[in-house]
Amino acid sequence: MRKVWNPKRRRFLEAAAGAGVAGPLVSCSASNSPWRYFTAEEGETAGAICDRLIPADEFPGALWAGAVRYIDIQLCGHLRKHREAYRLGLAAVDQASRSQYGKGFAALSAEQQDQLLKAAEKAKDPFFALILAHTMQSYYGDPRHGGNRDGIGYRSLGIPLTPVRGRSKHDLTGGTK
Amino acid sequence: MSLKHVNAVVVGAGAAGGVVAKELAQAGLSVVLLERGPWPSTFECRKDDLRNQRTSVLGHPFGPDDERNPRVIVDGAGKASLVRPSEGGYQNNAACVGSGTVSYGAMGWRYMEQDFKMRSTYGAVPGSTLEDWPIGYQDLEPYYEKAEWEIGVSGDVSPDPFKAPRKKGLLMPPLPANRECEILRAAARRLGWHPFDVPMLRNSVPYNGRQACMRCRWCIGHACEVNAKNGTHNTVIPRALATGNCEIRVNCHAGEILTDSGGRARGVAYYDERDRLLQQTADMVIVSCAAIESARLLLLSKSKMHPQGLGNRYDWVGRNLQGHSYPRVAGLFEQEIYDDLGPCAGIALCDFAHGNKGLAGGAMMTNEFLRSPYQFVGKTPPWVPRWGPEHKRFMRDAYRRHISVGGPVEEMPMWDSRVQLDPQVKDYWGIPVARISGNKHPHVVEVAKFIVSKCEIWLKEAGATRTWASVPGTAGASGGQHQAGTCRMGDDPKTSVVNRYCQVHDVDNLFVIDGSVHPTNGCFNPAMTIMAVAYYAADHIVKNWKGARSRS
Numbered sequence: 001m002r003k004v005w006n007p008k009r010r011r012f013l014e015a016a017a018g019a020g021v022a023g024p025l026v027s028c029s030a031s032n033s034p035w036r037y038f039t040a041e042e043g044e045t046a047g048a049i050c051d052r053l054i055p056a057d058e059f060p061g062a063l064w065a066g067a068v069r070y071i072d073i074q075l076c077g078h079l080r081k082h083r084e085a086y087r088l089g090l091a092a093v094d095q096a097s098r099s100q101y102g103k104g105f106a107a108l109s110a111e112q113q114d115q116l117l118k119a120a121e122k123a124k125d126p127f128f129a130l131i132l133a134h135t136m137q138s139y140y141g142d143p144r145h146g147g148n149r150d151g152i153g154y155r156s157l158g159i160p161l162t163p164v165r166g167r168s169k170h171d172l173t174g175g176t177k
Numbered sequence: 178m179s180l181k182h183v184n185a186v187v188v189g190a191g192a193a194g195g196v197v198a199k200e201l202a203q204a205g206l207s208v209v210l211l212e213r214g215p216w217p218s219t220f221e222c223r224k225d226d227l228r229n230q231r232t233s234v235l236g237h238p239f240g241p242d243d244e245r246n247p248r249v250i251v252d253g254a255g256k257a258s259l260v261r262p263s264e265g266g267y268q269n270n271a272a273c274v275g276s277g278t279v280s281y282g283a284m285g286w287r288y289m290e291q292d293f294k295m296r297s298t299y300g301a302v303p304g305s306t307l308e309d310w311p312i313g314y315q316d317l318e319p320y321y322e323k324a325e326w327e328i329g330v331s332g333d334v335s336p337d338p339f340k341a342p343r344k345k346g347l348l349m350p351p352l353p354a355n356r357e358c359e360i361l362r363a364a365a366r367r368l369g370w371h372p373f374d375v376p377m378l379r380n381s382v383p384y385n386g387r388q389a390c391m392r393c394r395w396c397i398g399h400a401c402e403v404n405a406k407n408g409t410h411n412t413v414i415p416r417a418l419a420t421g422n423c424e425i426r427v428n429c430h431a432g433e434i435l436t437d438s439g440g441r442a443r444g445v446a447y448y449d450e451r452d453r454l455l456q457q458t459a460d461m462v463i464v465s466c467a468a469i470e471s472a473r474l475l476l477l478s479k480s481k482m483h484p485q486g487l488g489n490r491y492d493w494v495g496r497n498l499q500g501h502s503y504p505r506v507a508g509l510f511e512q513e514i515y516d517d518l519g520p521c522a523g524i525a526l527c528d529f530a531h532g533n534k535g536l537a538g539g540a541m542m543t544n545e546f547l548r549s550p551y552q553f554v555g556k557t558p559p560w561v562p563r564w565g566p567e568h569k570r571f572m573r574d575a576y577r578r579h580i581s582v583g584g585p586v587e588e589m590p591m592w593d594s595r596v597q598l599d600p601q602v603k604d605y606w607g608i609p610v611a612r613i614s615g616n617k618h619p620h621v622v623e624v625a626k627f628i629v630s631k632c633e634i635w636l637k638e639a640g641a642t643r644t645w646a647s648v649p650g651t652a653g654a655s656g657g658q659h660q661a662g663t664c665r666m667g668d669d670p671k672t673s674v675v676n677r678y679c680q681v682h683d684v685d686n687l688f689v690i691d692g693s694v695h696p697t698n699g700c701f702n703p704a705m706t707i708m709a710v711a712y713y714a715a716d717h718i719v720k721n722w723k724g725a726r727s728r729s
Contacts, residue, residue, distance in 0.1 A: 053564040059573075078228075078235045078263075114565070121563070132564055137234055140550035140572070141227040145235060156569075157550055157576040159517065162224045 035068070037075040037083060038090075041104075043068050045090045046131070048106040052113045053135045059156040060149075062135050070138035070147030071131075082130060089127030093120075183207040184724060186445050186459040188431045188474065191276030192704050193691040193711040194465030195409025196324070198425075199417035200715035205726030208423040209457050210414070211447055213430050213466075214240045214272035217279050217410060222400040224393075226549035230271055230280040230658075231398030233263035234551075239280050239400070240272035245605035248469075251614035253652025259602060268500070268613060268656035270467045274427060275410025277467075277658050278704065282397035282522060282546050283378040283406050285330040286701035287321045287709075290314045290341045291531040292587070295697045299537035305589035305618050306497055307537070308696045311668045311677040312713075314341045320712035324705055329407040331381035331390075336373040339527040349381045351523070352390060356516045357580050358523040361544055364639035365526055375525045375543055378407040378704065385412060392519035397546040409708075422727055432608050433478050434462050434687065440482030442687040448606050460724060461686040465711070468498060468660035468693040472596040473611045475664065475674075475681075475689070488664065488674045488681040488689070495596035497662040499698045500655035502617060504625035504648045505545065505583030506632035507556060508641025515577035521546040529631050530700045537620060540584030540628045540700045542635070550576060558645035580639065582632045585659065586625045587700040589618035594654045596663055615654040622651060659703050661692035679714040690714045 033040045050067035075083050093116065097105040101112055108116070120128040138147025140154075142162060148154065151161045183206075187198045190212035198210040221238035228235040236243065243261040250260045250267065260267045270277050291298045293310040301307060322345055331349035334340050351374030354362065358374075365372035379396070380389050390405040404411060417423040428450035435444045435456065444458035464471045472495035476486040488494050525543040533539045548556070553576055557563070561571045594615030602610045629646045636644050667673025670682035675694050681687040692698070692707050699706060 054569055055566055057566060057569065059569075074235065117564075133234070135564075136554045137227055137551055140554055141234075142225050144225070145227055153550060156573055158573075159515070159550070159576070162226070 035072045037072050038068070038086075041094075042086070042090045043072070044106045045094055045104065046071060046086070048108075048113060049093065049117065049131055050135045050138070052110065052117055053132055054139050055110070060152055062139050064149065065139050065152050066147040066149045067135050067138040070145055071134050073146040074134070079134070085127055085130055089131065092127065180455060180457050182458045183209050184460045184722075185209075185463060185718075186211065186457050186461075187463040187465055188445060189213075189276070189465035189467065189470070189691065190274045190409065190414060190425060191270070191465060191467060191691070192278050192409055192707045194463070195275065195278075195412075195414045195417070196708050196711035197463055197465060197690050197715045197718075198423050199413035199420075200712065200719060202417045202420040202423035204719040204722065205422065206719075206722060206724075207727060208417065209459070210417065210423055210425040211429045211431055211445065211457070212274050212425060212427045214274065214276075215427050217273045217275060217400055222402050224395050224399055224402070226551055229398035230269070232549065232552060233269075236263045237269070237271075241269075242272075246272075246610075247602060247604065248610050249599040249602050249612040250653075251612065253616055253650075257612070257614075266653065268469055268654075268660055270469075270658055270660065273410075274414060274425065275408040278378070278408025279400050279410055280398055281378075281408070281658065281704060282702070283408075283704070284522065284543075284702040285325065285328075285332070285376040285378040285705045286541070286699070286703075287341060287343070287376075288314065288699035288701055288706050289339060289527070289530060292697065292699040292701070295538065295587070298531070302537050302589050302618070302620055304591070305620070306592050307589055308665070308667065308672075310696050311666055317706070317709045317713055318343065320709040320716070321705065323712050324708040328378055328409070328412050328708060329380060329384050330376050330378055330705075332376035333374040334376055336371055337527055338371055339530060347376055349384060351375075352381045352392060352520045354523055355392075355518040355520065357514050357544055358520070360514065360639050361524045361580065361582070361635065364635060365524075368634065368638050370526050370528045370635075372524050372526045375520070375523055376705075377520065380405045380407065387411065390519065394517070394519040394521040394547045396519070396521060430606055431466070431474055432606060434464070434474060434487055436478065436480045436482060436487070436684070438482075440480070440684060442487075442684055452606070461688065461718070463688045463690055465689075465691045467691050468663040469596050469611050469613065469656060471689055471691055471693045472663035473598065476596075476598050477608065483684075487684060487687060490683060491671050493665060493672065493674050495663050496592055496594070497590035497665055497696075498594045498596055498613065498615065498654050498656055498660065499588040499590055499662040499695075500657045500659040501585035501698065502588055502621045502625050502649050502655065503583055503585055504540075504629045504632070504646065505581055506629055506636060506644050506646045507558070507579050507581040508636030508639065508644045509558075509575055510578045510580065510640055511642060512640070513577050514580055529628060533624070533627060536624050536627055537589065538587035538624055538700055540586045540624070542582060542584040542628065542632060545581035545583065548581065553579075556581070556647070558643070580636060580641070582635055584628055584632075585700060585702060586621055586628060588621050588655055588698060590662055590697060591615055591618055613654050613656065617649075617651040617653070617655050619651055622648060625649065659692070659698060661695040661698040661703060664689040664693035665696050666694040667696065678717040679710070688714060688718070
């Protein structure tokens with residue numbers, strides 16, 4: 001089920017990228033990046049954004065839960081069409097951060113980061129809406145897609161991992177638990 | 178390349194096409210059933226809250242394929258954009274054997290008597306092409322009954338004083354209520370309303386060789402893991418195939434209805450799964466592709482005798498596209514509601530479906546189906562920020578303590594809300610795609626606001642401490658899984674596309690049988706009515722069939 005996170009497959013993809021025979025799946029990152037699509041710097045900026053959208057409290061935040069992994073995997077999958085939006089969007093966030101505070105977004109304090117994000121939300125920045133939706137998907141959606149590590153999104157709401165009941169015998173027809 | 182001639186070719190193996198294929202095959206006609214999608218497989222039955230027919234942010238298991246089937250959607254401001262099937266606004270209906278009946282929530286409603294005579298009940302509504310059906314509830318009653326028994330319905334509508342008269346009760350008892358249903362039922366009774374158990378196309382006890390529902394709440398958007406949900410894919414279509422008279426061809430994409438020099442239908446040209454262009458000739462053609470694709474197929478079938486497309490002599494094909502407008506109210510409770518147990522939507526009332534003062538129509542009201550955590554993310558109240566610590570805390574506090582109720586508001590058909598062929602964009606097979614444009618009628622918003630006020634009363638009586646509502650506006654055309662109206666049924670060929678037997682007015686061997694023919698779409702989920710109309714129309718075809726019949 002976790003085929004996408006198969007290390008063997010990753011090695012193959014990296015080899016393919018290195019050999020210059022990359023198909024559309026692997027128009028990927030520079031070789032020093034741990035990500036499929038993002039560069040290391042992009043991954044860092046994305047992680048910092050995600051972790052303010054769903055920050056840690058008693059429960060871990062979006063970064064720990066795998067938001068960047070989710071987005072990165074899906075940018076090589078169903079969300080492929082948003083690749084350019086991420087490349088430009090993350091660069092723009094860093095650009096705004098540098099011009100306002102003199103350093104990259106990931107290096108800012110949480111308050112400064114929130115200030116920038118609130119400004120983006122207020123300006124109806126489409127990239128903000130995009131990364132917000134994807135962060136929420138990563139935290140509250142099915143773990144099989146790369147986020148929601150250890151089912152933390154579900155567990156924080158007090159609900160179990162998605163059951164696969166059809167494969168075991170349950171008789172729940174008698175009334176409420 | 179042409180294939181062995183048959184009596185009937187049915188395009189689309191969904192709610193209607195499956196029923197028609199089975200009725201005709203059982204009567205001894207030879208039938209080819211074409212379906213653009215594949216058979217649904219058990220692999221796709223898995224529960225995935227990001228990849229299903231309702232929440233398709235990571236795609237959808239039952240299609241249609243994103244790469245091959247774009248549409249052009251014109252929004253309320255008149256801006257046209259290319260939309261893929263899994264994206265919002267596409268007005269998608271599943272592409273697989275069974276179509277929407279594989280992944281629907283499976284409410285099995287009969288329309289009320291007023292739903293068939295909206296115009297004579299409420300009078301003309303300015304700006305709307307509102308009209309009565311040429312047939313009434315009593316014409317369909319026996320076919321509703323047949324659909325209920327052949328497909329399989331559970332529930333208990335006996336406490337509903339507003340329902341149309343019915344000869345038999347429901348086939349299977351309702352499932353036991355979950356906590357949410359009990360709370361809502363008691364509250365509605367205290368208000369003097371008339372709550373009852375939603376009729377569901379779902380086994381509450383073993384039926385038809387399949388087991389009972391296991392109460393997992395995941396009906397909508399997903400296929401049933403234990404095959405307890407009833408669609409055409411696990412009832413009538415297997416029965417059609419078992420007669421030996423029906424052949425189903427999957428992954429076949431119809432491109433045109435072929436006509437002869439006299440203008441009569443002679444078959445269907447389609448691309449098979451290896452992209453070969455084939456011709457299936459038949460004595461009659463039945464179009465059951467749902468409102469958007471049925472209209473598109475008729476419009477694509479231009480010939481010397483039918484220069485504007487089949488059935489389109491008076492420019493009615495593709496018009497009056499409708500779905501349902503869904504206002505919803507969520508309420509926050511002090512006690513825990515969530516018990517992780519189906520039925521999800523289980524309790525309903527029809528007190529405000531019709532006869533609301535000053536309003537044309539109303540809605541059946543019911544509690545919401547499964548709300549996945551991600552769906553709830555987008556439905557948090559306006560006083561909660563959309564992100565950050567407060568949003569996260571609200572998710573935790575509220576998820577297990579909220580109830581959402583709402584209902585499908587009957588729409589006022591609009592002449593300019595329509596399906597056309599896009600002049601530029603073509604699909605994978607090179608066929609012009611559907612272009613959908615228009616807006617909803619403002620009166621629908623008024624009715625929706627009224628329904629919201631009743632939902633708020635219901636939730637507050639049930640103990641909600643705070644409520645928040647969402648009311649859809651008028652921008653953009655409607656449709657979705659409840660799509661209807663584009664090939665209106667009527668007695669006058671100048672103001673409708675098919676006659677009362679779903680027969681295209683000027684092509685006697687061409688039928689449109691699906692939600693397209695609904696002049697109005699009721700204030701209920703339409704699947705059961707689509708099935709009943711299919712039984713009714715198929716009965717007419719069989720009774721008037723003068724050709725040979727093979728023994729089955």
